[in-house]
Amino acid sequence: MKVAGERVLVNRYVCEIAHGPAPSPEHEAAHECGNPSCFYADCLRWATTVENNADKLKHDTHNRGERHNLAKLTEHEVLQIRELEGSASRNEIADRFGVSYRHVYSIHKRAAWPWLE
Structure with a gap:
């Protein structure tokens, strides 16, 4: 106004x-x-x-997480990415989920999606 x-x-x-x-x-x-x-x-x-x-x-x-209009992952997928830590390379995980190595790294370090456990 x-x-x-x-x-x-x-x-x-x-x-x-x-x-x-x-x-x-x-x-x-x-x-x-x-x-x-x-x-x-x-x-x-x-x-x-x-x-x-x-x-x-x-x-x-x-509007955090999957509610954000630019989110590429669901909460379920983020939890899957965390479960894969150590059993596959971050590049392989990134390719599988269609995100960058950097994003996978951030998810593993709890810098991205830190509220999810």
């Missing part, structure tokens, strides 16, 4: 009206209700990116 001729995010604008200015430029308008299209002042609060991302996990509104 536009306010005084300037484009602003509705949730940020409503949060500022209800709760005052953001404590810092890094703060985001977070949704207590978990609904990103909700703009009720009571549902919004200022949060850091870390806090806001934790809320997304709590509300199950995140």
